[in-house]
Amino acid sequence: MKTILSCILFFLLLSPVFAQVDSSRVISGSLQCFNSWPISGQTVVLTDTLNGEKLEQAVDSSGFFTFRNVPTGRTYQLSLKNSLPPIDTFRAVSVLDVVKMSHHILWIRPLEGIALNAADLNESFGVSTFDMVLVVRALQGKGEANSNIRRASILQGNGKVYSHNIIPNFTTSLWGLQFVYYIKGDVDGSGCP
DSSP: OHHHHHHHHHHHHHHHHHHHHHTEEEEEEEEEETTSOBOOSOEEEEEETTTOOEEEEEOOTTSEEEEEEEESSEEEEEEESSOOOOOOHHHHOOHHHHHHHHHHHTTSSOOOHHHHHHHOTTOSSSOOHHHHHHHHHHHTTOHHHHTTOOEEEEEEETTEEEGGGEEEEEOSOEEEEEEEEEETTOTTOTTOO
16 A cells, blocks of 8 residues: 555656646747748747747757747747848849739739738738739839838748747647748849848
């Protein structure tokens, strides 16, 4: 009887240790531009959306980051701590972007993935002639159109896109996420730093 009680007591004492090991996971990925160039020298922030706690991780020279011992059962948002350099509008947006958008609208060569997000300047969940007008006005130097040329980001991995860079109800390790920054209107990715 003493042996059974001591075994039960032993496992009860060890259960918090096992719970701590089981309740932590890894979130890892790369920070990059739309054209797959890594963005280094940044700090990626993982924020618990419920209590606001933040974990920070520096990005290595290849653009990779890894968060270890991330508590499970919570919802997190991924963001950057530091701002990226200002956008060089003349380098980012060109006539080639307008041509690619027109090809998409005419179904000659449809845009896919992040290029599709970059072409949707007014965020109407589709590319239309209105988006093309905004790009042309930005090329002409019209002030109000330049406000649409801004940075945006998308978090994706394992064939899934995470809306607003939010990882809902994190329960298992996520490896190989792509945290991608792009410029609205820059359909070919020429404006990446």
